[in-house]
Amino acid sequence: MxxxxxxxxxxxxxxxxxxxxxxxxxxxxxxxxxxxxxxxxxxxxxxxxxxxxxxxxxxxxxxxxxxxxxxxxxxxxxxxxxxxxxxxxxxxxxxxxxxxxxxxxxxxxxxxxxxxxxxxxxxxxxxxxxxxxxxxxxxxxIDPAANALHAFFRADVKQEDTICVFGMGAIGLFAIQYAKALGIKTIIAVDVNDEKLATAKACGATHIIQSLEEDAVERIWHYTDGKGVSVSFDMSGVPIAQQQAILAAGKMGRVVYLGISHEGLSLPEKAVDNILRYQLSVMGSWNSFSNPFPGREWTEVAELMADRKLDPSLxxxxxxxxxxxxxxxxxxxxxxxxxxxxxxxxxxxxxxx
Ligand SMILES: [Zn+2]
Ligand SMILES: [Zn+2]
Missing domain, CATH: 3.90.180.10 (Medium-chain alcohol dehydrogenases, catalytic domain)
Structure with a gap:
């Protein structure tokens, strides 16, 4: 062969x-x-x-x-x-x-x-x-989509959550589509690339932020009426986005890191402060598997695709x-x-x- x-x-x-x-x-x-x-x-x-x-x-x-x-x-x-x-x-x-x-x-x-x-x-x-x-x-x-679902399961995301996603690669775009499928009302996509942001919009983002031109954190607090998001995802692995993902989260917010940066991360005082004052949960998400193997991440994605609620062609x-x-x-x-x-x-x- x-x-x-x-x-x-x-x-x-x-x-x-x-x-x-x-x-x-x-x-x-x-x-x-x-x-x-x-x-x-x-x-x-x-x-x-x-x-x-x-x-x-x-x-x-x-x-x-x-x-x-x-x-x-x-x-x-x-x-x-x-x-x-x-x-x-x-x-x-x-x-x-x-x-x-x-x-x-x-x-x-x-x-x-x-x-x-x-x-x-x-x-x-x-x-x-x-x-x-x-x-x-x-x-x-299904693999990148299942990675997105795994991150949602880590943060126990519910329909009433407000979310932002940093990084509109395949996993980020599936996260946007899945949030829409869940019926989430505020779905904010952040990226530096205009084309990827346009795709995010087509995938169901209610707001898009071009983070080279706009202050992503300020915009996110604006779009959430001064509350910050309840769940913030970094799918980019870029340290500045990892920092902003913390600053975007409101009180009792969950922050999920999925993107790999291959470098260190230092946090400004405000971000460290927010982790404690807002009682944030900062968590990692690794790969896409749960019990029974390979997990409901995989079976649910296959069903959502069959029902046309996820659209990989985008x-x-x-x-x-x-x-x-x-x-x-x-x-x-x-x-x-x-x-x-x-x-x-x-x-x-x-x-x-
Ligand atoms: Zn992969
Ligand atoms: Zn083992």
């Missing part, structure tokens, strides 16, 4: 490799769509992977074309997406059902081969059914063939491409949209 292999850091090659064979507990998927995750970019360009060489790619969906003898719930032709984490099921955190914190996990696309390829054998345990009329490329975005900025991938990563490295979700179609674009 054709695949994109990462041989070493910042070195992708479009190559021929052996077709995978499903083990007893695995389903063989014909990969119809696979997205580039924000985490793939530093993994491929800067840090490398836990295992090299490796086929990256962990946001994917495909068609069942075979399975091992212990698989009973799938048949040829079914449509599936997959959760990329393979938890150990033995550590303290797996036993508690908090799989995102597993201490000995494997992962499709970083520790096991992933889906930048025409076929992949995936554990039955990891598969999620997607409905007949859910496009494969939508299925390939996020997909590029639709490309697999052989274009090495080139695309060069463009990403040189910042020659403005993108949101870049989608690849290892078995052709026609059947996947």
């Amino acid at each position: 054709k695949a994109v292999l990462m041989k070493e850091v910042n070195h992708l090659e479009f190559v021929d490799v052996e077709n995978p064979q499903p083990k007893d507990d695995e389903v063989l998927l014909k990969i119809m769509a696979v997205g580039v995750c924000g985490s793939d970019i530093p993994r491929i360009l800067k840090y490398g992977s836990h295992v090299l060489p490796i086929i990256p790619g962990h946001e994917f969906a495909g068609e069942v074309i075979g399975y091992g003898k212990d698989v009973h719930n799938w048949k040829i032709g079914d449509k599936a997406a997959a959760a990329p984490l393979i938890p150990c099921d033995e550590c303290e955190w797996c036993k508690k059902g908090i799989y995102s914190l597993c201490e000995k996990y494997r992962y499709y696309g970083s520790r096991n081969n992933g889906a930048f390829a025409q076929y992949l054998a995936v554990k039955e345990h990891n598969l999620i059914k997607i409905s007949e009329d859910t496009p494969f490329e939508w299925g390939a975005t 996020l997909i900025s590029h639709k490309l063939e697999l052989d274009q991938m090495p080139d695309v990563f060069k463009k990403i490295e040189k910042k020659e491409i403005v993108f949101n979700k870049i989608m690849f179609y290892p078995n052709g674009i026609e059947q996947a949209s």
